[in-house]
Amino acid sequence: MVDVFDIYDKVERNNILLSFKGEITSDLLTSILQIMENKMDNLQEVPKTKKKVYNVLVECLQNLYHHLDDASGESEDDKTRSAIFMISRTLGAYSIYTGNYILNENISGLKARLDEVNALTKEELKEYYKKVLNNGEMSLKGGGGLGVIDIARKTGEKLEYNFLEIDNKISFFTLNIKITPNN
Amino acid sequence: MNKYAIDGTPKTPSISFDLGSGVLEIKGRSIPENSIEFYKPLIEALEKYSSGTKGNTTVNMQLEYFNTSSSKCILDIFKKLESIHKGGSAVTINWHYEEDDEDMLEAGEDYQAIISVPFKMVMVNE
Numbered sequence: 001m002v003d004v005f006d007i008y009d010k011v012e013r014n015n016i017l018l019s020f021k022g023e024i025t026s027d028l029l030t031s032i033l034q035i036m037e038n039k040m041d042n043l044q045e046v047p048k049t050k051k052k053v054y055n056v057l058v059e060c061l062q063n064l065y066h067h068l069d070d071a072s073g074e075s076e077d078d079k080t081r082s083a084i085f086m087i088s089r090t091l092g093a094y095s096i097y098t099g100n101y102i103l104n105e106n107i108s109g110l111k112a113r114l115d116e117v118n119a120l121t122k123e124e125l126k127e128y129y130k131k132v133l134n135n136g137e138m139s140l141k142g143g144g145g146l147g148v149i150d151i152a153r154k155t156g157e158k159l160e161y162n163f164l165e166i167d168n169k170i171s172f173f174t175l176n177i178k179i180t181p182n183n
Numbered sequence: 184m185n186k187y188a189i190d191g192t193p194k195t196p197s198i199s200f201d202l203g204s205g206v207l208e209i210k211g212r213s214i215p216e217n218s219i220e221f222y223k224p225l226i227e228a229l230e231k232y233s234s235g236t237k238g239n240t241t242v243n244m245q246l247e248y249f250n251t252s253s254s255k256c257i258l259d260i261f262k263k264l265e266s267i268h269k270g271g272s273a274v275t276i277n278w279h280y281e282e283d284d285e286d287m288l289e290a291g292e293d294y295q296a297i298i299s300v301p302f303k304m305v306m307v308n309e
Contacts, residue, residue, distance in 0.1 A: 026216050030193055033214075048283045051248070055286065058214050058250050065216055126293070133258055134297050146251035154286055 019086040024065045032061065036087065043089070049181045053094050056154055056179055059147045060096050061085065071101040071170050094179040102173040107163050110173070117148050118158045125153045155179050187228040195221055196246060202232045205240040213246055213253040222256035229263040233270070240267060245279040245307075246287070254290075261298045268300045279305045 011019065017039055020032065036057060040050045064083045083100035102110065120128060129149045152159060160176040191197035196211035215221045242264060249257065261276070268274040276298075278291035288304060295302040 029216070034193070046283075047281070048285075051284055052286065055248060055250075058248065062214075062216060062250060062252065126289075130293050130297060133254060133293065146254060150251045150254075 014086075015088045015090045017087045017089050019084070021082065021084040023081055024061070024068050024083050026065070029061050029065060033057065046181075049092075049179075052154055052181075053179055056151055056177060057087070057096060059151050060098055060175070060177060063147050064098050064100055067102075068100060071103050092181055096177040096179070097174065099172055099174040101166070101170050102163070104165070104169060104171055107171060107173075111161075111163070113145065114148065114159050114161055117152045120152070122153070122156065125149060129153060151177055187225065189224075198225055200225065200228055200232075202228065205232075205238050206243070207240070208243040208245070210243075210245040211247060213249040213257075215250075215252070218250070218252040218256045222253075222260065226256075226259060226263065229260065229267075233263060233267045237272065240264065240272060240274040242274065242276045243279065244276060244291075247281075249290075258294065258297065261294055261300065265298050265300050274300050275303060276300055277303045277305050279307050281307050 018032070018035060020028070022028075033054070037050070037054065040053065045053070064085060068081055068083055083098065085099070086095075086097045088095045088097075117125070117128075129146065132146055132149060148159060155177060157178045157180070160178075162174045164172040164174070166172055185201070185203050187198065187200040187202070189195075189198050191211040194212060194215045196209050196213045198207075198209050200207045213221075244257075264274045264276065276294075278294070280287035280291060291302065291304055295304075
């Protein structure tokens with residue numbers, strides 16, 4: 001039997017405002033963004049914080065949406081199409097956590113991109129963003145890698161990530177984005 | 184067709200482009216998952232417009248939010264405007280941002296640095 005209280009208690013103790021596990025669709029994202037806007041209104045966040053959280057949330061969720069298919073069909077059940085995300089708020093600071101399956105062969109490329117972004121200063125991120133915006137190829141999946149640069153730039157925080165190997169084909173990739181007001 | 188206009192949705196902005204008077208306005212939120220598809224008709228309208236422009240062109244960008252997928256399409260629009268401007272028909276881009284929205288101001292400045300068209304940063308009180 002599922003221990004509902006255990007799940008409730010974990011959500012409560014980690015100050016989770018909202019969590020979702022399942023397939024990420026366009027309509028779902030529209031609903032989630034609406035819910036988060038209402039929650040931030042109720043919490044009476046200042047417009048500056050609301051905008052920042054909203055912007056970063058859009059990029060995090062759309063990253064999930066665009067990459068959900070990447071590891072699809074690599075597992076016997078279809079769990080690889082599923083993803084998780086959580087948004088917590090502790091002492092006014094937000095954290096966005098996302099988790100999704102990724103093909104092992106794609107790990108080194110993604111890790112290199114994240115490490116590259118994490119190594120840059122605020123000013124370097126600005127220049128890098130402009131360079132990718134102006135010269136980078138637009139992919140059908142989105143901004144062609146602008147998302148993580150934008151997240152790092154807007155939050156002023158390092159992107160925390162982890163890869164958990166599931167088997168010889170897939171791993172579970174988790175990303176933790178912190179948003180501290182006035183950062 | 185002398186006017187291209189569409190209403191806004193929770194994820195896409197309202198667009199009004201009067202090809203006769205040369206006024207283009209983009210307002211609201213631009214956070215669609217597929218921006219290329221959304222902006223394609225506007226890009227096409229701009230192409231049609233650029234072949235017959237004589238007067239001045241005024242662009243009012245009044246976005247509340249835009250995602251990185253839209254940012255590339257916005258750059259494509261500005262590049263079309265840049266070629267119109269270089270062709271001798273003056274273009275002005277008015278980039279609106281809310282008073283406390285430094286990120287939106289910075290985004291405008293990024294475009295200003297890339298595109299050779301006069302930009303005006305317009306602060307809007309909430």
